Amino acid sequence: MKVAIVGATGAVGREMISDLENSNINHIDIKLFASPRSAGEVLTFRGKSHEVKPFSLEAMRGLDACLMSAGGSFSRQNAKAIADLGVTVIDNSSAWRMVDGVPLVVPEVNPEALRGLPKGVIIANPNCSTIQMVVALKPLMDKFGVEQVQVATYQSVSGTGQKGIKELATQVESIFKFQDPKAEVYAQPIAYNVLPGIDVLDGSGHCFEEEKMVRETRKIFGKPNLPVMATTVRVPVYHCHSEAVSVQLSKPVSRREAIEAMTGFKGLTVHTEDAHAAFPTPRGIAGDQGVHVARVRTPIDAERSDWLQMWVVADNLKKGAATNAVQILEAISYH
Ligand SMILES: NC(=O)c1ccc[n+]([C@@H]2O[C@H](COP(=O)([O-])OP(=O)(O)OC[C@H]3O[C@@H](n4cnc5c(N)ncnc54)[C@H](OP(=O)(O)O)[C@@H]3O)[C@@H](O)[C@H]2O)c1
Structure with a gap:
């Protein structure tokens, strides 16, 4: 599975790396992105070093999923374009949560919202509280x-x-x-x-x-x-x-x-x-x-x-x- 984490150097992004390492998805080809500020930083995923790259839409092409935690304005600008490439976007910001047709999901609570979704959609992660x-x-x-x-x-x-x-x-x-x-x-x-x-x-x-x-x-x-x-x-x-x-x-x-x-x-x-x-x-x-x-x-x-x-x-x-x-x-x- 080809997965990008956008916002990988942030408080949430670092935990996404750790949770994804321990997930039940066996084969993950990971790509890490942040802003140009922290491009070049090296982070570890399942024992291998990965350089953080500056985000570009082109780099999303061919991925299966994008875990996004780079803030609301970034999401508003980019999530739709990434999804249009056929990449499923799981977004942590508040940008898409209340948009009609965007599933807002807590898997233990409303897993039915995920049923039958095609690839290339935006799925919103609710607010932490x-x-x-x-x-x-x-x-x-x-x-x-x-x-x-x-x-x-x-x-x-x-x-x-x-x-x-x-x-x-x-x-x-x-x-x-x-x-x-x-x-x-x-x-x-x-x-x-x-x-x-x-x-x-x-x-x-x-x-x-x-x-x-x-x-x-x-x-x-x-x-x-x-x-x-x-x-x-x-x-x-x-x-x-x-x-x-x-x-x-x-x-x-x-x-x-x-x-x-x-x-x-x-x-x-x-x-x-x-x-x-x-x-x-x-x-x-x-x-x-x-x-x-x-x-x-x-x-x-x-x-x-x-x-x-x-x-x-x-x-x-x-x-x-x-x-x-x-x-x-x-x-x-x-x-
Ligand atoms: N913190 C929480 O408890 C929490 C809970 C639920 C949802 N969220 C949401 O998750 C998102 C991230 O929160 P956070 O707490 O992790 O914030 P954070 O620590 O400030 O991290 C922000 C991340 O986004 C990256 N970023 C910022 N602008 C970017 C751009 N233009 N292009 C690419 N990457 C960019 C930053 O990269 P650089 O290192 O290069 O700056 C950094 O990796 C926010 O939308 C927030 O509302 C947070």
Whole structure:
């Protein structure tokens, strides 16, 4: 299988290389691309060195698939032209997610969206915060039905790519030297701080990250009117996004029934031990490919309820991006 990674030197691209190395696709002829800035850099894939090349449309000719994580404007400019060459594009940016006819896929949740696709189409990878939430919600949706979702996120700086990681590290260093942290990537310092909004503000009080969570969740579940309320927040954590999710189900359930429904769902690990030391945290699960759920509970004083609360954590660079893209590739692989 001939596969390109475009954006190979980025935070997501590097994880794509690692996930693809460990994928179930045995024979991969890999080609790595980035901008001219990092052309010439050498990266390793399955024990062999590969030079990163500057992207060109011509270099896509003859490939089977292109895993793309080079930002929204790059995707808007290039994805369609690559797909027109007969190359299936799996895009990580927000550029194509809400376009009619473009499948928006989490393989554990809506694999049917991949069925019967020809080669040479664009498939969109959802937003990182959306992916982990829909994986946790899917078994509840199947068993009990979902009426509405409320979520508050605690999102790491790697969600902003390499520059977000550098910003937090530089600011922490400044603070340790008793200097004022300089905010360059975010509007205010992220070190020792919490920023209540992610991505551009839309003028109505919401930010684009919240809009993504709402609209993408509806599209993935095929429920265009599902009420979803999101508050997205950046926290000074390097890897993994955490979410406090409250979900209203179509019927009352006990805590045990909810845990049973979620246990064993593909890609989801349900932590049932009520102990501070046992809860999954961003630090604890960084690098893991799955979604972790803990603290599943009904509201206080309600033995059974149509409302459930839970804590959901996943590595935004893994299941939130690279792992999901590689799983899509595995699902459609033409080998
Ligand atoms: N970070 C996450 O958690 C996450 C999760 C889901 C989706 N995404 C999406 O994935 C994409 C990449 O994010 P990231 O976090 O990996 O960002 P990043 O660390 O900034 O990496 C961006 C990558 O894109 C390359 N690139 C930029 N402009 C290019 C161009 N004109 N031609 C070819 N390559 C170009 C960069 O190459 P150089 O090294 O040459 O600059 C780099 O390899 C974004 O669309 C983002 O929204 C990210």
